[in-house]
Amino acid sequence: MTLRQLEYFVLIAEKGSFTAAAEKARVSQPSMSQHIALLSKELGVPLFEKDTQPLKLTSDGEYLYEKAKTMLASRDQIYRRFRSVTKRKVLNIGVSDVGALIHAAVFPAFRRLCPDTDLILHEGDFATLEKRLRKHDLDILFSSRPADDARITLRKVIGDRMVLALPADDPLVKRTIGDLGAVRDRQAAGDYPELDLSEACGKSFLLTGRQAYKDFQLSFLRRFFEPTITLETEKISTGLSMLESMGGALLLPELYARFCKKSDRLVFFSIRGGTPEWELCLATPVKSKLQKESEIYLSLVSELVEGEASNPFVEGQ
Numbered sequence: 001m002t003l004r005q006l007e008y009f010v011l012i013a014e015k016g017s018f019t020a021a022a023e024k025a026r027v028s029q030p031s032m033s034q035h036i037a038l039l040s041k042e043l044g045v046p047l048f049e050k051d052t053q054p055l056k057l058t059s060d061g062e063y064l065y066e067k068a069k070t071m072l073a074s075r076d077q078i079y080r081r082f083r084s085v086t087k088r089k090v091l092n093i094g095v096s097d098v099g100a101l102i103h104a105a106v107f108p109a110f111r112r113l114c115p116d117t118d119l120i121l122h123e124g125d126f127a128t129l130e131k132r133l134r135k136h137d138l139d140i141l142f143s144s145r146p147a148d149d150a151r152i153t154l155r156k157v158i159g160d161r162m163v164l165a166l167p168a169d170d171p172l173v174k175r176t177i178g179d180l181g182a183v184r185d186r187q188a189a190g191d192y193p194e195l196d197l198s199e200a201c202g203k204s205f206l207l208t209g210r211q212a213y214k215d216f217q218l219s220f221l222r223r224f225f226e227p228t229i230t231l232e233t234e235k236i237s238t239g240l241s242m243l244e245s246m247g248g249a250l251l252l253p254e255l256y257a258r259f260c261k262k263s264d265r266l267v268f269f270s271i272r273g274g275t276p277e278w279e280l281c282l283a284t285p286v287k288s289k290l291q292k293e294s295e296i297y298l299s300l301v302s303e304l305v306e307g308e309a310s311n312p313f314v315e316g317q
Contacts, residue, residue, distance in 0.1 A: 001039060001042055001043075003071070003072065003075055004035065005035045005036070005038065005039040006039075006064075006068040006071060006072060007025075007068075007072060008021065008025065008027075008032050008035050008036060009036060009039060009047065009064065009065070009068055010065060010068050010069060010072060011024060011025060012032070012036065012048075012055065013055070013057055013061070013065050015054075016053075016054025016055050017053070017054055017055060018032055018033055018036075018055075026122070043060070043064070045058070045060040046058050046060070046061070047060065047061035047064060048061055088116055088117065088118055089114075089116060089117040089118070089293060090117070090118050090119075090120060091117055091118070091119050091120070091139050091140070091293050091294065091297060092120050092122060092137065092138045092139050092140075093119060093120070093121055093122065093138065093139065093140045093141075093142065093297070094122045094123075094124070094129035094132060094133060094138045094140070094141040094142070094143065095121060095122070095123055095141075095142050095143065096123075096126065096142065096143040096144065096210075096280075097208075097209070097235060097236040097237060097256060098142075098143075098160070098236070098253050098255050098256045098259075098280060099142035099143055099280075100121065100123060101255075101256060101259040101260055102142065102255065102259055102301055102304060102305065103119075103121055103142070104259075105259055105304055106297070106300040106301055106304055107119060109300050110296065110297055110300055113296055113300075114293050114296060117293045119297075122138060125210070125234075126143050126144055126210050129141055129143060130143075130146045130147070130152075133146070133152060133283060133284075133285060134149060134151045134152060134285070136285050136287075138285075139284060139285070139293075139294055140155075140282060140283070140284055140294060140297060140298065141281075141282070141283045141284075142280070142281075142282050142283075142301065143280065143281070144210065144212065144213070144278075144279065144280065144281065145157070145279045145280075145281045146281065146283050150286070151285060151286055152283050152284075152285065152286065153283065153284050153285070153286050154281055154282075154283050155281075155282045155283060155284055155298050156281065156282040156298060156301070156302055157279055157280075157281050158255070158279070158280045158281070158282075158305055159277035159278075159279060160253045160254055160255050160277060160278050160279070160280050161253075161254050161270075161274065161275045161276075161277050161278075162217070162220065162251045162252065162253060162254065162271065162275045162276075162278065163192055163251070163252060163253075163254045163257050163268045163269060163270055163271070163275075164195060164197065164200065164249060164250070164251055164268070164269045164270075164271060165240065165243060165249070165250045165251075165252055165257070165266050165267070165268050165269075166200075166243075166249055166266070166267055166269065167243060167244060167247050167248075167265060167266060167267075168180065168264065168265050168266060168267050169265075170247065170267075172195075172199060172200065172203075173267050176193065176195060176199075176269075177193060177267070180267070183267060192257075192268045192269055192270040193267075193269055193270070194269065194270050194271070194272045195269040195270075195271065195272060196271075196272050196273075197221075197224050197271050197272075197273075198224045198225065200249050201224065201225040202225075202228075203228070203248055203249040204228050204229075204230040204247070204248040204249070205217075205221065205227045205228060205229055205230070205248060205249050205250065205251070206229075206230065206231045206232070206233070206239045206242060206243055206248055206249070206250045207229055207231070207232045207233075207239075207250075207251075208232075208233055208234070208235065208236045208238070208239035208250065208252060209234065209236060210234060213278060214232060216276070216278055217251045220251070220275060220276060221251070230246075230248060231246075231248075236252050236253070236256050237260075239252070240252070240260070240263070240266065243266065244263060244265045244266060253278060253280070254270075255280070255305060282298055282301060282302075284298075
């Protein structure tokens, strides 16, 4: 049992629905449902009546509700007591798939440099995150280029080329690469073998990312052949998992390939002749709430993506 589970449980009980509670907490409904399912399983009792709208607590749920409110109130008192001694700062960061990986990589260094600042990561669809940046709900947005807006300042524009992912047992991989072990060592350091994209003609492609990025991939592929698309998903991580299980081919940002934990079942290729660059941007509101901390975070990301800092996902570092 965790305080977060109790917090979600109380919120659901008061809102009367998982949907309303998830919106209030700014988390996904499936994630909140999973927390409550684990709590109910641990306690061994149902907490909400079945098929009621709005949701109603069971007798056990009512008992837990009163106890949970007391526990959460005690937690809040503790926070208030110690925050009055040392006021902590908060940096809210909106990220895409790629941004989340890079955030994980810079987090330890940021913590050392800014021990009194908490980082809160906000994942979601790009349009929603961009709106929140305009309203100053976010301090930094790391994702695709936002629309031109006087309320947004572009702090860093990063050109990110695409690489091609194939299953390690794909015949094209076996035909192109001799020593697969040596290739894995190279790609762990961001050095990928080259491949002519025309050789992937006839393969089933998986498209990932927001719609604009999918269109970008399609436009590039159609320079070489008319691709067969078998799956589309917004999450790059989901696309890579499906690639492992069902085969095919997948274009993805080179930064994602560089910072994700490598799988022995996938091989990444750079595309011979180069690829167009997809722009990733670090953006802030025009008047940043945490100027010093924001600048430190932005500089750490810049150093990492430009290769001036080590990649913590490479084994041995």
